[in-house]
Amino acid sequence: MLLENISTVYKRISHAAMRAGRDPSEVELVAVTKTVPADRVKEAIDLGVRLIGENRVQEAKEKIEILRDKIPQTVQWHMIGHLQKNKVRPAVMLFDMIQSVDSLELAMKINRTASEFGKVQRVLVQVKLSEEETKHGVAEEELEHLLAEMMGMENLIVEGLMTIPPYFEDPELVRPYFRRLRQLKEQMNQRGFNLRHLSMGMSGDYEVAVEEGATIVRVGTAIFGRRNY
Secondary structure (H helix, E strand, C coil), rough: HHHHHHHHHHHHHHHHHHHHCHHHHCCEEEEECCCCCHHHHHHHCCCCEEEECCCHHHHHHHHHHHCCCCCCCCCCCCCCCCCCCCHHHHHHCCCCCEEEEECHHHHHHHHHHHHHHHHCCEEEEEEEECCCCCCEEEEEHHHHHHHHHCCCCEEEEEEEEEEECCCCCCHHHHHHHHHHHHHHHHHHCCCCCCCEECCCCCCCCCCHHHHHCCEEEEEEEEHCCCCCC
């Protein structure tokens, strides 16, 4: 079942990319493993998944410790959930990429911590494109200033933007949010930034995200089934 699910997701990513005139190899799949036990994560890795996305630092830590000597070193761990400032130190130790940088204060703390570890931390800036109070992210009008400040931080490399749009049953209703993030990336690059990634799209709407330019999609339910909370 897991192999079939992973194959289906890759196939749909490829078809969506081709519909948009894109090379499917431009799109990376992050398998979201929130609440998924370590043995199932290993099974997905054994089937070829190389990017693992976790929402919580402590849950990621437990799985990484269990799997450390059982999986290839090429596997990368991405922090995709809201990162609290008091969890920055373990996050920098654990994650290859932090996708959810949403404030200057958080960026500064990640930079300082990475410097202590002698690490250059790969990050994405999370942009808030809706009015939902439950969503995190920097406001559009503050994005350029935040990026400018982060570009001067020696122990961060800002690789792109991430967003979590509102949930709609119809994925077409999410398209404007994905399109807007792509436009923001293009605008920022025209102003001298070098943003490569757009992390957007989850199980219900990743095909639309790919059509709109996603380079990273974060897919959990379509791979592992519904979560057990």
